[in-house]
Amino acid sequence: MTGGFLECYDTIIVGGGPVGLFGAYYAGLRDMTVRLVDRRHELGGQLTAIYPEKWVYDITGIPAIRGKDLYKNLFAQSVPYNIPSSLNEEVVLIRKNRNNILCVETRNGTVMHTKTVMLCLGMGAHIPRRLDIKNLREFEGKGVSYGVHSLETFKNKKVIVVGGGDSALDLALTIVNDCSDLYVLHRSDRFNSHEETTKKLYSSNAEIRTYSELFEIEGDENHVKSASIRNTKTGEVEKIQVDEIIIAIGLLFNLEVVQEWGIKMEGNSIVVDHNRQTSIPGVYAAGDIVTYPGKMKLIGPGTSEVMQAINHSKTYIQENFPYL
Numbered sequence: 001m002t003g004g005f006l007e008c009y010d011t012i013i014v015g016g017g018p019v020g021l022f023g024a025y026y027a028g029l030r031d032m033t034v035r036l037v038d039r040r041h042e043l044g045g046q047l048t049a050i051y052p053e054k055w056v057y058d059i060t061g062i063p064a065i066r067g068k069d070l071y072k073n074l075f076a077q078s079v080p081y082n083i084p085s086s087l088n089e090e091v092v093l094i095r096k097n098r099n100n101i102l103c104v105e106t107r108n109g110t111v112m113h114t115k116t117v118m119l120c121l122g123m124g125a126h127i128p129r130r131l132d133i134k135n136l137r138e139f140e141g142k143g144v145s146y147g148v149h150s151l152e153t154f155k156n157k158k159v160i161v162v163g164g165g166d167s168a169l170d171l172a173l174t175i176v177n178d179c180s181d182l183y184v185l186h187r188s189d190r191f192n193s194h195e196e197t198t199k200k201l202y203s204s205n206a207e208i209r210t211y212s213e214l215f216e217i218e219g220d221e222n223h224v225k226s227a228s229i230r231n232t233k234t235g236e237v238e239k240i241q242v243d244e245i246i247i248a249i250g251l252l253f254n255l256e257v258v259q260e261w262g263i264k265m266e267g268n269s270i271v272v273d274h275n276r277q278t279s280i281p282g283v284y285a286a287g288d289i290v291t292y293p294g295k296m297k298l299i300g301p302g303t304s305e306v307m308q309a310i311n312h313s314k315t316y317i318q319e320n321f322p323y324l
């Protein structure tokens with residue numbers, strides 16, 4: 001509520017990752033009233049949750065920047081517009097009332113009103129994909145992790161990174177010069193990463209173990225001590241001393257709530273048209289959550305999608321709410 005009247009925003013952005021943050025800035029630039037809502041305790045999405053220390057090289061006009069600094073820049077960009085945000089608020093329902101106003105409801109019972117919504121949900125809840133190893137969960141936080149939050153954790157340590165995609169290789173390259181030994185385990189010999197990233201890994205000090213998988217983790221009640229690695233071709237098992245294990249084999253989607261909003265989805269993604277509008281007029285989506293032919297799940301395309309969505313929503317508002 002503001003000034004005794006119920007606030008009805010021009011847009012509510014659900015998800016304060018890089019795409020939602022950039023959307024907030026751009027909505028401010030387009031003179032729209034906007035609120036950011038995120039289920040986490042902090043903004044930044046994957047930048048702050050998964051790879052604050054990692055270098056990002058593919059942002060227009062920025063040769064290299066760490067995840068945490070990119071987040072700071074994105075936040076600073078929106079500061080002139082004083083965008084309010086609601087943190088620790090998970091949006092569980094979006095529905096239209098009889099006057100075509102969208103009601104955005106959170107798990108805590110907060111209801112917000114808006115003319116349009118931007119769904120920048122990323123992958124929904126960030127749940128890292130786990131390996132099927134019996135005592136894995138016991139060692140989570142005791143040597144087993146799913147990202148690089150502080151370089152200090154890996155300084156002069158023996159580390160295993162499990163995974164063969166961009167995320168695993170990026171995380172490996174983030175710590176390779178800090179740890180004493182780094183093993184990268186991948187089940188096949190083909191990395192599913194950008195060519196340059198693969199080349200950098202091969203030119204680094206990391207010991208690359210292809211056709212290898214993490215088989216067992218050993219340690220005491222305090223910390224990981226060693227790991228057994230199995231050769232996926234021969235079945236041979238080798239035990240190595242290790243201090244830290246990073247598992248980067250992808251994220252699991254938890255979009256159960258979204259599936260109930262009546263928005264057209266394809267698998268775990270929201271279908272959008274060329275204006276980035278979903279199957280519900282006035283509800284837009286951008287970033288990792290969306291799908292369309294040729295979609296790339298990267299920050300650059302996501303920020304461009306949210307610009308398109310904001311621009312179109314401005315027209316939608318003028319046409320549908322000329323009196324508000």
Ligand SMILES: Cc1cc2nc3c(=O)[nH]c(=O)nc-3n(C[C@H](O)[C@H](O)[C@H](O)COP(=O)(O)OP(=O)(O)OC[C@H]3O[C@@H](n4cnc5c(N)ncnc54)[C@H](O)[C@@H]3O)c2cc1C
Pocket residue numbers: 014015016017018019020037038039040043044045046047050051054055056057058089090091092120121122123124125166167168170171257286287288289297298299300302
């Ligand atoms: C290890 C790793 C390295 C990467 N490196 C690069 C790189 O170098 N360059 C690049 O371009 N991309 C990179 N990416 C991909 C990039 O991080 C994503 O494309 C980007 O984060 C997508 O932004 P987003 O805002 O769409 O989603 P996210 O960053 O996932 O943010 C989504 C936000 O929505 C919130 N949310 C979800 N559901 C709800 C809900 N119901 N209610 C409220 N809030 C909700 C989440 O809490 C989250 O904060 C990398 C990804 C990983 C994992």
